[in-house]
Amino acid sequence: xxxxxxxxxxxxxxxxPFVTAGDPDDASSLEICKLLAERGASVxxxxxxxxxxxxxxxxxxxxxQRALENGVNLxxxxxxxxxxxASSDVPVVLFSYLNPxxxxxxxxxxxEAKRSGIDGVLIVDAVDSEARELSxxxxxxxxxxxxxxxxxxSDERLEKICRNARxxxxxxxxxxxxxxxxxxxxxxxxxxxxxxKFTDLPIAVGFGISTHEQIEAVWKFADxxxxxxxxxxxxEASLETQDAVSRxxxxxxxxLPLQMATHTHKVEGSQL
Amino acid sequence: MNFExxxxxxxxxxxxxxxxxxxxxxxxxxxxxFLASRDDPEFHAELATLLRHYSGRPTPLYFAKRLGEELGGxxxxxxxxxxxxxxxxxxxxxLGQILLARRMGKTRIVAETGAGQxxxxxxxxxxxxxxxxxxxxGSEDIRRQELNVFRMxxxxxxxxxxDTGSRTLKDAINDALRDWVTNIVDTYYLLGSALGPHPYxxxxxxxxxxxxxxxxxxxxxxxxxxxxxxxxxxxGGSNAIGLFHPFLNDEGVRMTGVEAGGRGIGLGxxxxxxxxxxxxxxxxxxxxxxxxxxxxxxxxxxxxxAGLDYASVGPEHSYLRDAGRIEYAxxxxxxxxxAFQMLSRTEGIIPALESAHAIAYAAKIAPKMSQDQxxxxxxxGRGDKDVDSVRQLINGGGR
Ligand SMILES: Cc1ncc(COP(=O)(O)O)c(C=O)c1O
Numbered sequence: 058x059x060x061x062x063x064x065x066x067x068x069x070x071x072x073x074p075f076v077t078a079g080d081p082d083d084a085s086s087l088e089i090c091k092l093l094a095e096r097g098a099s100v101x102x103x104x105x106x107x108x109x110x111x112x113x114x115x116x117x118x119x120x121x122q123r124a125l126e127n128g129v130n131l132x133x134x135x136x137x138x139x140x141x142x143a144s145s146d147v148p149v150v151l152f153s154y155l156n157p158x159x160x161x162x163x164x165x166x167x168x169e170a171k172r173s174g175i176d177g178v179l180i181v182d183a184v185d186s187e188a189r190e191l192s193x194x195x196x197x198x199x200x201x202x203x204x205x206x207x208x209x210x211s212d213e214r215l216e217k218i219c220r221n222a223r224x225x226x227x228x229x230x231x232x233x234x235x236x237x238x239x240x241x242x243x244x245x246x247x248x249x250x251x252x253x254k255f256t257d258l259p260i261a262v263g264f265g266i267s268t269h270e271q272i273e274a275v276w277k278f279a280d281x282x283x284x285x286x287x288x289x290x291x292x293e294a295s296l297e298t299q300d301a302v303s304r305x306x307x308x309x310x311x312x313l314p315l316q317m318a319t320h321t322h323k324v325e326g327s328q329l
Numbered sequence: 330m331n332f333e334x335x336x337x338x339x340x341x342x343x344x345x346x347x348x349x350x351x352x353x354x355x356x357x358x359x360x361x362x363f364l365a366s367r368d369d370p371e372f373h374a375e376l377a378t379l380l381r382h383y384s385g386r387p388t389p390l391y392f393a394k395r396l397g398e399e400l401g402g403x404x405x406x407x408x409x410x411x412x413x414x415x416x417x418x419x420x421x422x423x424l425g426q427i428l429l430a431r432r433m434g435k436t437r438i439v440a441e442t443g444a445g446q447x448x449x450x451x452x453x454x455x456x457x458x459x460x461x462x463x464x465x466x467g468s469e470d471i472r473r474q475e476l477n478v479f480r481m482x483x484x485x486x487x488x489x490x491x492d493t494g495s496r497t498l499k500d501a502i503n504d505a506l507r508d509w510v511t512n513i514v515d516t517y518y519l520l521g522s523a524l525g526p527h528p529y530x531x532x533x534x535x536x537x538x539x540x541x542x543x544x545x546x547x548x549x550x551x552x553x554x555x556x557x558x559x560x561x562x563x564x565g566g567s568n569a570i571g572l573f574h575p576f577l578n579d580e581g582v583r584m585t586g587v588e589a590g591g592r593g594i595g596l597g598x599x600x601x602x603x604x605x606x607x608x609x610x611x612x613x614x615x616x617x618x619x620x621x622x623x624x625x626x627x628x629x630x631x632x633x634x635a636g637l638d639y640a641s642v643g644p645e646h647s648y649l650r651d652a653g654r655i656e657y658a659x660x661x662x663x664x665x666x667x668a669f670q671m672l673s674r675t676e677g678i679i680p681a682l683e684s685a686h687a688i689a690y691a692a693k694i695a696p697k698m699s700q701d702q703x704x705x706x707x708x709x710g711r712g713d714k715d716v717d718s719v720r721q722l723i724n725g726g727g728r
Contacts (some may be wrong), residue, residue: 107492109612111503112349112510118493130624155347155611160625182347182611186337209354209513232351233511259468 059154060201061176062100062148062224062327066259071099071281072272072313073261074288075152077120078103078137079129082120084300087140089292092302096309099281100225101141102179105153106281112154112181114236116286131161136242136244137175142174150177150203155187163191169200177224179203198221201295206252208244219255226252230264236286238265246278269312284312318320332577332649338527340648346526348720349353352506355513356493360528362433367535369580371620372428378413379424380539383457384414390547390705395675403698404672405680405691406551408572408707410545417681417710418540418568419450425520426452434632435517437461441505443470443498443564444636446479447708449520452486455519462486465504467656469496470635477714495629498564498639502613521641524566526614530643537571544705545575552703558694559584561685561707563657564636566643568709573655583656586646587690590659591631593612598632601659602642603650617644621639633662633722634682634715660689670690671713682719 065071073092079086079323080242081115108122110117124236138149151170158166158180170178183191190203192202201224208230218224230245231238245262252260261263262275290306296302338344344355358514366372380386384423389412410418430438438455441464448464455462464481468490471478473499481488494500502525509518523533548556559576561569563586576582591599602618610619612627620628620640632638649655660668668689673679680688684707691706698704712719 076340109499109503111506111613114507125626147423156619156621156627157625159610160621160623181349182614184346184350184353187345187347205350207349207351207354209351211354214353229349229351232513234507 060224062150063202063259065099066225066261068283069280071098071259071261072261073102073283074098075102075283075285076288076292077102077106077117077124078134079106079124079127079302080120080289081123081296082127083129083133083137087137088302089305091145091305092258093309094141094145094305097313098147100150100152102147102152102283102285103134103138104158105131105151107154107157110154112234112242114286116290116293119298120289127255131157131166135169135175139173139174139324142153148176149174151175151177153181155180155182158225163194167200170200171198175200175307177201177203179205180225181317192221192223205229206248208232212251215252216255216302219252219258222256222258223283225259225261226256228252228260228262228284230262230266233264235264237267237290241265243274249279268276272312287292298304332574334527334531334645337382338531338643341645341651343617343647344530345616346515346614347616348526349510350615351510351513352526355509356526356528357446358433359429362429363528363532365428366432369426376425376428380414380421384424385412385606386539387543387547388412390551392551396524397673397695399671399675400429400692400695402695402700403702403704404700405555405695406548406703406705408540408705410540410568411678411680411684411708411711415446415450415453415553416713417446417450417535419447420453421539421571422451422521422533422536422567423447423454423519427458430460430519431458431515434551435515437463437512437516438507438519439463439465439505439516440521441465441522442497443501443638444634445470445474445481445679445714446636446681448481448486449477449484450490451480451519451521452481452484455486456484458715463508464488465491465501465508466502467491467496467498468503470498473635473718474714476717497630497635499613499627506613522564522567523570523645524615524629524641530615530645530717533567534570534645536572537567540568540571541575541705544572548703548705554703555579555582556700556703556705557581557583557698558704560587560687560691560704562587562637562683562709563646564639564641564683566706570643570645572705572707577654584654585690586655586657587686588657588659589634589637590595590661590664593629596622597629598627598631599659600632600638600640602640603657604659609647612641615641615644617641617647633665634686636681636683637686657672658690660686664720665709666722669715678708679712679716680708681712682715684709687711
């Protein structure tokens, strides 16, 4: 359990925010990440924008599109990560589709990601042997490939996935795409219980979580809650007023009242 | 040579299954159902009956005498997939998959469509079996293929406009996948080309191979020998692989897939995935040649024909291209438009704009062939859906 990601999540009540890198712009994106680190993010998921995000709902699709229009690519995502690393020790996981990574080159990415302080990579559309091969390559550079599991994943698959897993297990709360939902389905709790049989790694639940109540509910049976679309929606709502950072801060006030955070990550030289 | 994929759906380095974890179980379920149906004589009998009595197969292999005379050179035979019910080859695949969906107990069908032909064929088989049908279609394609939108609605399908990305086929596939992943319990994704994650490319090819099996028998009946050349247009690649596959082991048979050359050679101006600068990537569940930029984002494409306007191509084509078994060429929008008119004029057959790409290429090579050589061109669909936009293009000098 030397993995920094695992360490950060092992005490439970973890909070894993997702933002698309470079949305609404690189500077605000960096400020938002610093804020999230300071306000209790256990791990930050940094989204790599892609033209065809087939696992994402409309909010993250539009966010990805905005970032692409800003010219954001993997190189710029890594540069953002290294700037974040310069002021915070929060573990960072890249959240990407496979094609941008293949185009960049796996070996190149391993080297660059290491240099940028990236701790893990989650690839939405890599499963089975393709995922295992990638995981081995990343592992050589001390980068954890994070595995996703879903309510549809059989026990047989769960066992295989958990055997090779690193960092934490990302349990998808329900069959569907990313996006806020009114309630967290019972599928999530059942899935987490099944995953527990096969691993001691922390388990995070994501897809659809957008309120304080939902986070509390997830913490009852899992180690961490992932919040993506709800944060990204605030960024989208700020496009006219250009107050993305304060809007996200207001959301965090609601999601995660200060006293609840188990571990704030120190941010040096932060303006916040 | 071995032309079959391995059990994970790879032809060499192409194919595979690149999907979010949630879709793994439904794809396994589909693969099991597909493999079971493959060995089931009852399934084949049911499908054969539908192909014959519902779709009107076998489709004719027609000797296009006047076209051949106009061009000079090879004898040209047209495989008349346009004479299928609903007017294109797409129904072959839809009938096969709808029988599978029924066996799997699915009650709701989702599909994507480009030209609208696959959407129409899907809406048709859903009407035939009383299943709920939702078709995703890019808003740009809705504009280009208005008539097919109304046709789908008449057939009882709901057409959902897709306003993301380039608003064409690729974006419709994204939304169909998103729908499927959200509704996997009751929903069957009826993918319309030899694309996507395993087992779709293999399954669609199997259902479309009826084209080539018939054509092989028919040409021998007509001429006493095998053809020298096959030509078919390649969007995702289903009509082409359907014609080509039964001939792959016939060494003397040359095959050419024709891609959309669009209006220029720059990225974004065409849909020729195998053109100069071609590169391999992963899009929508499969590894294949893809039009993409330096960052791995999928490039915009252009073709006058909505059905060929797609940034990737079926993985089996990529494999057969690299293996040197099939050649690929492209023809431009304007060449396709000319061929559209030429076939109408010389043979009284108005082809789909997609199929007009195959005709245009045939017209280029026929004069270079000798009179005792035989060429089969796949007329994958009829052109009624395109008449209005061709009228505007001819009268308006393009837009
Ligand atoms: C008539 C016709 N031909 C060809 C195509 C291209 O598809 P494929 O390459 O799968 O045959 C389409 C697709 O919409 C079509 O409608």
